[in-house]
Amino acid sequence: MALSAPGTPRNVSMKKGTPGMVDKITRTVIRTPKTQFSTPRPICMTPKSKRLNSLPDTPECFSAVAVETPIAKRRSSKDKFDEISNLTVAVRIRPMNSRELACIGAVDIVKVCDDQLIIRTQIGSNGNMSTDHVFHYDHVFWSCDELNPKYATQEDIFRTLGDPLLDSAFRGYNACLFAYGQTGSGKSYSMMGKNMCEIIDIDSQQFTGITPRFCRNLFDRISKLENSAASVEVSYFEIYNEKIHDLLANSNAMNRAPLKVREHPELGPYIVDLSVHVVKSYKELRNWLLIGNKNRATAATVMNEKSSRSHSIFSIELCLSEGLIEEGSSRRSRVSLVDLAGSERLGNSHNTEEKIREGVCINKSLLTLGKVISALSDQKKNQFVPYRDSVLTWLLRESLGGNSLTSMLATISPANTHLDETLATLRYACQARSIINRARVNE
Numbered sequence: 113m114a115l116s117a118p119g120t121p122r123n124v125s126m127k128k129g130t131p132g133m134v135d136k137i138t139r140t141v142i143r144t145p146k147t148q149f150s151t152p153r154p155i156c157m158t159p160k161s162k163r164l165n166s167l168p169d170t171p172e173c174f175s176a177v178a179v180e181t182p183i184a185k186r187r188s189s190k191d192k193f194d195e196i197s198n199l200t201v202a203v204r205i206r207p208m209n210s211r212e213l214a215c216i217g218a219v220d221i222v223k224v225c226d227d228q229l230i231i232r233t234q235i236g237s238n239g240n241m242s243t244d245h246v247f248h249y250d251h252v253f254w255s256c257d258e259l260n261p262k263y264a265t266q267e268d269i270f271r272t273l274g275d276p277l278l279d280s281a282f283r284g285y286n287a288c289l290f291a292y293g294q295t296g297s298g299k300s301y302s303m304m305g306k307n308m309c310e311i312i313d314i315d316s317q318q319f320t321g322i323t324p325r326f327c328r329n330l331f332d333r334i335s336k337l338e339n340s341a342a343s344v345e346v347s348y349f350e351i352y353n354e355k356i357h358d359l360l361a362n363s364n365a366m367n368r369a370p371l372k373v374r375e376h377p378e379l380g381p382y383i384v385d386l387s388v389h390v391v392k393s394y395k396e397l398r399n400w401l402l403i404g405n406k407n408r409a410t411a412a413t414v415m416n417e418k419s420s421r422s423h424s425i426f427s428i429e430l431c432l433s434e435g436l437i438e439e440g441s442s443r444r445s446r447v448s449l450v451d452l453a454g455s456e457r458l459g460n461s462h463n464t465e466e467k468i469r470e471g472v473c474i475n476k477s478l479l480t481l482g483k484v485i486s487a488l489s490d491q492k493k494n495q496f497v498p499y500r501d502s503v504l505t506w507l508l509r510e511s512l513g514g515n516s517l518t519s520m521l522a523t524i525s526p527a528n529t530h531l532d533e534t535l536a537t538l539r540y541a542c543q544a545r546s547i548i549n550r551a552r553v554n555e
């Protein structure tokens with residue numbers, strides 16, 4: 113296995129504005145309405161008769177609709193502009209778990225209608241008033257349920273979110289998918305699968321998550337390449353309290369000193385001494401994934417469920433050498449698959465100093481991620497994007513904005529017992545959706 117030489121930058125990723133081999137397209141960014149994270153959206157109180165047709169039945173009397181989504185306008189291609197969003201935002205609702213089902217008074221408050229997601233809250237003990245929060249996303253997925261085949265399976269999620277990232281990587285663009293949501297909402301299930309440490313689960317059709325599916329499809333596509341050679345390198349690390357731990361290093365990640373981030377003048381940020389592994393088959397890649405997952409789980413046991421308090425980043429670098437185009441020409445892309453720390457706010461009581469520090473670090477990185485997205489969506493010329501305010505955004509810099517394809521999967525519970533966290537997740541996802549990049553097609 114090839115380990116990176118100390119101090120060697122391994123992230124030879126595409127520079128912004130350098131769209132791989134696709135040189136006919138230059139992408140610029142258009143201005144979208146400025147929206148701030150955590151700014152409450154206007155609530156329009158609408159008589160029942162004027163509510164959206166697709167809303168489900170409401171109790172008599174009165175209801176309020178909070179339309180929470182800024183819907184970005186797209187121009188027609190007649191304007192010689194193809195406006196495309198480089199950021200896809202999807203929401204996945206997991207089924208009620210046994211704890212929620214056993215909880216007296218816990219009810220399902222989520223309704224889905226196409227790409228519209230409605231959170232219905234009953235006000236008053238007789239339930240005769242309700243508030244609907246209406247959100248729009250690129251995709252809304254119900255979870256897999258054998259009784260209802262309309263629900264999305266792990267394969268559906270991969271086809272919708274993972275496949276475009278794979279296409280993007282083969283075209284020489286960087287790509288990033290991150291799962292966002294409170295602990296227990298289904299981030300790891302979606303990214304890795306039901307049991308991320310079991311080889312049977314990781315290979316099963318039913319439970320396998322996006323990351324192993326991505327890896328398998330990557331090698332399927334490589335095996336079908338004609339006149340091209342491909343090389344694949346992987347690394348896997350986690351960020352806990354703003355410190356980086358290598359999940360594929362020889363000894364237990366948590367016993368080693370945290371790794372440092374440096375900035376290469378041309379290649380951007382990189383992690384000093386991060387182990388990088390050349391893989392030649394899906395089987396090899398899967399073994400590294402299992403090692404990393406086991407290291408993550410071990411560290412979690414040692415440090416009290418730490419896994420939900422850390423961000424994990426599985427990074428795949430693909431280099432394609434195309435014999436047909438030009439001798440020696442190659443395109444390089446990086447795909448980052450990110451399972452973010454739980455987004456829930458920690459209560460003030462019973463918190464140890466360590467928990468408070470964890471909370472501060474998580475808030476800082478998720479807030480910075482929000483600010484980065486907000487700055488990208490503001491699109492003012494020379495707008496300052498605070499990538500360096502957190503380790504997470506600094507390392508993801510090459511994958512957020514510009515020509516990179518980014519997808520966000522927000523995961524939520526359907527139960528009213530998680531209403532506040534669910535609304536916070538949905539608003540965060542809503543804000544992310546306002547990033548629109550525009551591709552101008554040169555004549």
Ligand code: ADP
Pocket residue numbers: 205206207209255256293294295296297298299300301302306420454523
């Ligand atoms: P998180 O990573 O957000 O903390 P997990 O992915 O560990 O949450 O999910 C918590 C529990 O819910 C796990 O037992 C998982 O198997 C289950 N779960 C999550 N999402 C789904 C889903 N879409 N379908 C079925 N079970 C799910």
